[in-house]
Amino acid sequence: xxxxxxxxxxxxxxxxxxxxxxxxxxxxxxxxxxxxxxxxxxxxxxxxxxxxxxxxxxxxxxxxxxxxxxxxxxxxxxxxxxxxxxxxxxxxxxxxxxxxxxxxxxxxxxxxxxxxxxxxxxxxxxxxxxxxxxxxxxxxxxxxxxxxxxxxxxxxxxxxxxxxxxxxxxxxxxxxxxxxxxxxxxxxxxxxxxxxxxxxxxxxxxxxxxxxxxxxxxxxxxxxxxxxxxxxxxxxxxxxxxxxxxxxxxxxxxxxxxxxxxxxxxxxxxxxxxxxxxxxxxxxxxxxxxxxxxxxxxxxxxxxxxxxxxxxxxxxxxxxxxxxxxxxxxxxxxxxxxxxxxxxxxxxxxxxxxxxxxxxxxxxxxxxxxxxxxxxxxxxxxxxxxxxxxxxxxxxxxxxxxxxxxxxxxxxxxxxxxxxxxxxxxxxxxxxxxxxxxxxxxxxxxxxxxxxxxxxxxxxxxxxxxxxxxx
Amino acid sequence: xxxxxxxxxxxxxxxxxxxxxxxxxxxxxxxxxxxxxxxxxxxxxxxxxxxxxxxxxxxxxxxxxxxxxxxxxxxxxxxxxxxxxxxxxxxxxxxxxxxxxxxxxxxxxxxxxxxxxxxxxxxxxxxxxxxxxxxxxxxxxxxxxxxxxxxxxxxxxxxxxxxxxxxxxxxxxxxxxxxxxxxxxxxxxxxxxxxxxxxxxxxxxxxxxxxxxxxxxxxxxxxxxxxxxxxxxxxxxxxxxxxxxxxxxxxxxxxxxxxxxxxxxxxxxxxxxxxxxxxxxxxxxxxxxxxxxxxxxxxxxxxxxxxxxxxxxxxxxxxxxxxxxxxxxxxxxxxxxxxxxxxxxxxxxxxxxxxxxxxxxxxxxxxxxxxxxxxxxxxxxxxxxxxxxxxxxxxxxxxxxxxxxxxxxxxxxxxxxxxxxxxxxxxxxxxxxxxxxxxxxxxxxxxxxxxxxxxxxxxxxxxxxxxxxxx
Numbered sequence: 001x002x003x004x005x006x007x008x009x010x011x012x013x014x015x016x017x018x019x020x021x022x023x024x025x026x027x028x029x030x031x032x033x034x035x036x037x038x039x040x041x042x043x044x045x046x047x048x049x050x051x052x053x054x055x056x057x058x059x060x061x062x063x064x065x066x067x068x069x070x071x072x073x074x075x076x077x078x079x080x081x082x083x084x085x086x087x088x089x090x091x092x093x094x095x096x097x098x099x100x101x102x103x104x105x106x107x108x109x110x111x112x113x114x115x116x117x118x119x120x121x122x123x124x125x126x127x128x129x130x131x132x133x134x135x136x137x138x139x140x141x142x143x144x145x146x147x148x149x150x151x152x153x154x155x156x157x158x159x160x161x162x163x164x165x166x167x168x169x170x171x172x173x174x175x176x177x178x179x180x181x182x183x184x185x186x187x188x189x190x191x192x193x194x195x196x197x198x199x200x201x202x203x204x205x206x207x208x209x210x211x212x213x214x215x216x217x218x219x220x221x222x223x224x225x226x227x228x229x230x231x232x233x234x235x236x237x238x239x240x241x242x243x244x245x246x247x248x249x250x251x252x253x254x255x256x257x258x259x260x261x262x263x264x265x266x267x268x269x270x271x272x273x274x275x276x277x278x279x280x281x282x283x284x285x286x287x288x289x290x291x292x293x294x295x296x297x298x299x300x301x302x303x304x305x306x307x308x309x310x311x312x313x314x315x316x317x318x319x320x321x322x323x324x325x326x327x328x329x330x331x332x333x334x335x336x337x338x339x340x341x342x343x344x345x346x347x348x349x350x351x352x353x354x355x356x357x358x359x360x361x362x363x364x365x366x367x368x369x370x371x372x373x374x375x376x377x378x379x380x381x382x383x384x385x386x387x388x389x390x391x392x393x394x395x396x397x398x399x400x401x402x403x404x405x406x407x408x409x410x411x412x413x414x415x416x417x418x419x420x421x422x423x424x425x426x427x428x429x430x431x432x433x434x435x436x437x438x439x440x441x442x443x444x445x446x447x448x449x450x451x452x453x454x455x456x457x458x459x460x461x462x463x464x465x466x467x468x469x470x471x
Numbered sequence: 472x473x474x475x476x477x478x479x480x481x482x483x484x485x486x487x488x489x490x491x492x493x494x495x496x497x498x499x500x501x502x503x504x505x506x507x508x509x510x511x512x513x514x515x516x517x518x519x520x521x522x523x524x525x526x527x528x529x530x531x532x533x534x535x536x537x538x539x540x541x542x543x544x545x546x547x548x549x550x551x552x553x554x555x556x557x558x559x560x561x562x563x564x565x566x567x568x569x570x571x572x573x574x575x576x577x578x579x580x581x582x583x584x585x586x587x588x589x590x591x592x593x594x595x596x597x598x599x600x601x602x603x604x605x606x607x608x609x610x611x612x613x614x615x616x617x618x619x620x621x622x623x624x625x626x627x628x629x630x631x632x633x634x635x636x637x638x639x640x641x642x643x644x645x646x647x648x649x650x651x652x653x654x655x656x657x658x659x660x661x662x663x664x665x666x667x668x669x670x671x672x673x674x675x676x677x678x679x680x681x682x683x684x685x686x687x688x689x690x691x692x693x694x695x696x697x698x699x700x701x702x703x704x705x706x707x708x709x710x711x712x713x714x715x716x717x718x719x720x721x722x723x724x725x726x727x728x729x730x731x732x733x734x735x736x737x738x739x740x741x742x743x744x745x746x747x748x749x750x751x752x753x754x755x756x757x758x759x760x761x762x763x764x765x766x767x768x769x770x771x772x773x774x775x776x777x778x779x780x781x782x783x784x785x786x787x788x789x790x791x792x793x794x795x796x797x798x799x800x801x802x803x804x805x806x807x808x809x810x811x812x813x814x815x816x817x818x819x820x821x822x823x824x825x826x827x828x829x830x831x832x833x834x835x836x837x838x839x840x841x842x843x844x845x846x847x848x849x850x851x852x853x854x855x856x857x858x859x860x861x862x863x864x865x866x867x868x869x870x871x872x873x874x875x876x877x878x879x880x881x882x883x884x885x886x887x888x889x890x891x892x893x894x895x896x897x898x899x900x901x902x903x904x905x906x907x908x909x910x911x912x913x914x915x916x917x918x919x920x921x922x923x924x925x926x927x928x929x930x931x932x933x934x935x936x937x938x939x940x941x942x
Contacts, residue, residue: 046760048578048766049759050757051579052754052757052766053753055753056750056753056754059749059750060750062746063742063743063746063747066742069738104575104576105579107519108522108576266534266535270832271832271836272537274832274833275531275534275832276531278833279526282526286520286523286524286527289517319790319791319818320790322818323794323814330810336797336802339801343790343794347790347793350789355832357741358825359830359833361741361745361746361826362830
C-alpha cells in the first residue's frame with residue numbers, strides 16, 4: 001500500500017511517526033486504553049462517550065458496506081447486511097457490539113434519522129405533484145392494506161398456525177399492512193428514481209397505508225381489549241387521521257410562510273433558517289404521534305408543506321454571496337451571466353435540502369445498520385419458525401405486488417407493487433404490541449420479525465432489477 | 472401584521488384557510504391534541520416524539536433570544552438567559568418544561584453539541600498557529616490553574632466557610648481551575664474575533680488548563696480516597712495527559728491522510744467524506760474519555776489534526792461541480808476566471824466546515840439553553856449561599872484575569888484574562904463528584920453552581936466590551 005501524502009512534507013511525517021512511536025512505547029498501551037486510572041472515574045464508564053464511539057462504528061460500518069454498490073446493489077442493502085453481521089458477532093464470542101442494541105440514545109438517533117429522511121423526501125416532493133399521483137396512491141394503498149389483512153387473517157394464518165384465537169390472526173394480518181417507506185425511498189434515491197411517477201405513487205401509498213394501518217391497529221387493539229368497538233370510536237379514529245393529513249397540509253401551507261416571515265424579522269442568518277426548518281419538521285412529527293400516527297407521517301407532511309420559496313427573506317449561503325459579489329463587480333457577458341445566475345438560483349434554493357442532507361448523512365445510516373443488527377440469526381435454526389415465516393412472507397409479497405396493479409394505466413405497475421413490499425418500523429411496533437398484549441407468543445413474534453427483515457432484504461435488489469429492466 | 476405571501480396565489484391561500492378552519496371547527500381540538508385515543512397508545516407517552524418537541528422548543532427559544540444581538544451582546548448570552556427563564560417557569564406553575572431537565576437524550580445532544588463545537592473550532596484553527604501561541608497559552612494556563620487553586624483552597628475557602636476539613640477546600644479550589652472554552656469560543660465566534668492571537672491563546676490555554684484541571688482532580692480525588700497519593704501514580708496521570716495531546720496530534724497527523732485515502736478508494740461521495748470526518752472527531756472524543764480527559768479535549772485535538780487538504784480525493788460539493796462545469800464550457804476571461812477559480816478553491820475546502828457548522832446549528836444551541844435551564848433561581852434567596860458565592864466569584868474572576876498577564880508582550884493581556892473567566896462543564900462535573908464523595912454539602916454545591924453560572928453570564932458582555940475598547 002502506498003498512500004499518497006497530500007500536502008505533507010515527507011521528512012516531517014517521518015519525524016512525527018518516530019516521535020509518536022517512541023511515545024507509544026514509553027507508555028504501556030493497555031494502561032492508556034483500559035481506563036483504570038483515578039482521573040478516568042469522572043468520565044469513563046459514562047454512557048455518553050461510549051455512545052460517541054458507537055455512532056462512529058455505525059457510520060464507518062455503513063460506509064464500508066457501500067462497497068455493495070460495485071455489484072450494482074443499492075447501498076441500503078449493504079447497510080442492512082453489515083448490520084446483521086455486527087449484530088451476530090456475539091455468536092463468535094465478541095460481545096462488545098451487543099451494547100449498541102440496548103443503547104437508548106442510539107435508538108433515538110435512528111428514529112430521528114428516519115424522521116429526517118422522510119422530512120427530506122417530503123421537501124424534495126411537492127404538493128402539486130402529490131395531488132397528481134393522489135388517486136393511484138390511494139387505490140394502491142387501500143388494496144395493499146385489504147389484501148394482506150384478509151389473506152393472512154382468514155387463510156394463511158389459520159392454515160399455518162392452527163388453534164389460535166381470532167384476534168391473534170387479526171393481529172398477524174395487521175402487522176403486514178403497513179409499508180415501510182424508509183427502505184423503498186432510500187433505494188429509489190440510491191438508483192436515482194426518486195422523482196418518477198412510480199416513486200411518488202409508492203411513497204404516497206406508503207404514507208396512506210401507514211395511516212390506514214394505524215387505523216386498523218387502533219380498531220384491532222380495541223377489539224382485543226374490549227371484545228368489540230363502537231361505531232362512534234371508529235369514526236373518531238378515522239376522522240383524526242384524515243384531519244391530520246388534510247388539515248395539516250392546509251394549515252401548514254398557511255402558517256409556514258408567515259412563520260418564516262416572522263422569524264426572519266428577528267434574524268436572517270443561516271442558523272435561524274435551519275432552526276426554523278428542522279423545528280417545523282420535529283413539531284409535525286410530535287403532533288402526529290400525539291394524534292396516534294407514526295412520527296414519520298408528520299415529518300413527511302411537514303416536508304411536503306415547506307418549499308424553498310418560503311425562505312427567500314433569509315441570507316444566502318456563503319458561496320452564493322461570493323458568486324453574487326463577483327457578478328456585481330466583474331464584467332460578465334450574456335450566456336455566462338445567465339448560467340451563473342442559474343447556479344445562484346438553484347443553490348440558494350437547494351440550501352435547505354443541503355442542510356437536511358447533512359443531518360441525514362449523520363443520522364440515517366444509524367437507522368439502517370441498527371435495523372440489520374436486530375435480526376436474530378439464532379431463530380433461523382428453528383424449522384417451525386422458518387416454515388411459518390416462509391408462508392407469511394409469500395403472502396406478504398404476493399398481496400403487495402398485486403396491489404401495484406391498482407396504480408392504473410400509464411404506470412409501471414410491477415415497480416409500484418415491488419416498491420410496496422418492505423415492511424418495517426410500523427410492523428415491528430405492531431408485533432411488539434401484540435406480544436405485550438399476550439395475543440401472540442415468541443414463535444409467532446420471531447416469525448414476524450424474520451418476515452419483516454426478509455421483505456426489507458429482498459426489496460432493494462428486486463426494485464433495482466425491475467427499474468433497470470423497464471427503464 | 473401584513474406578512475408577505477411569497478409565491479402563493481392569494482385566492483388559493485384563502486380557500487386553504489377556510490377549509491382548514493372548517494376542519495378545525497369540525498373536530499374538538501382538545502380531542503386531537505390530548506392523545507387520549509386507543510391508536511395513540513402505540514406512540515403517545517413514548518419519550519422519543521416528546522424529545523422531538525423539546526429539541527424544537529430549545530432551538531426556537533435559542534433563536535428568539537438572538538434578539539439580544541440588537542443591543543450589541545453575543546447570542547450565547549441570550550441563549551443562557553432564555554434558558555434561565557425556561558428553567559424557572561415552574562415557579563409560575565407551568566411545569567411542562569421541567570421534563571427537559573431530566574431528559575437524558577437532550578443531555579446527550581447537548582454534550583454532542585459541545586463536542587461538535589470544539590471539533591469545529593479545532594478544524595478552523597491549525598497546528599502551526601497553535602504552536603506559535605503555544606508558549607503564551609501554556610503560561611496563561613499554568614498561572615490560571617495555580618492562582619485560583621491556591622487562593623480558594625488556602626485563603627477564600629477557610630475564610631468564608633470555616634470549619635471544613637482540608638480536602639473540602641482543596642476540592643472547592645479544584646472546581647475553579649478549569650476554563651470552559653465553550654462559552655468564550657462562541658462569544659469570539661459571535662463577535663468575529665476567533666482568529667486573533669488572543670483567541671488562539673485563550674482557546675489553547677483553556678484546552679491546556681482542562682488537562683491540568685483534570686490532573687488536579689485526579690490527584691485531589693486520590694487524596695480524598697486514599698488519604699495520600701504515591702509519586703508513581705502522580706507521574707502516570709500526568710504522563711497520560713501529555714501523551715494524549717502530543718501523541719494524539721503526532722499519530723493523528725500521520726493516520727488522517729491515510730484513512731482519507733483508504734476510504735476514498737471505497738467511495739468518493741459526500742456521505743463518505745462526512746462519515747469519516749465526524750467519526751474521526753467522535754473516536755478522539757471517546758479515547759479522551761478513556762484516558763480520563765474530557766471528551767471535548769479529544770474533539771478539539773481531532774479538529775486540529777484535520778485539514779481540508781486531506782479530503783481532496785473526494786467529490787466536490789454540487790455547486791462547485793456546477794461552477795467547474797460552467798467554467799469548462801463557457802469562454803471566461805482572465806480576471807473573472809481567477810475569481811471564479813478562487814470561489815471554487817475556497818468553497819470546496821470549506822465543505823467540511825459547512826458540514827460541522829450544519830450539525831452545530833442543530834446541536835450547539837441545545838447545550839447553551841440547557842445550561843441556562845440548570846440555574847436554580849430558588850437558591851438565590853439564601854443569604855448564606857449568596858455571600859459564599861460572591862466571595863468565590865470575586866476570587867475566581869480576579870485570579871483568571873491576573874493569569875492573562877502571563878500572555879506576555881504583544882498581546883492584549885486583559886482580553887486574554889477576561890476570556891479565561893468562564894467555568895463550565897468540567898467545573899460542574901468536579902462539583903458533582905465532590906458532592907457524591909461527601910466532601911461538600913448542598914450549600915457549598917449550590918454556591919459553586921451559582922459561581923459557574925455567574926462567570927458564564929458575566930464573560931460575554933465583558934469580552935465583547937474589552938475587544939471593542941481595544942479593537
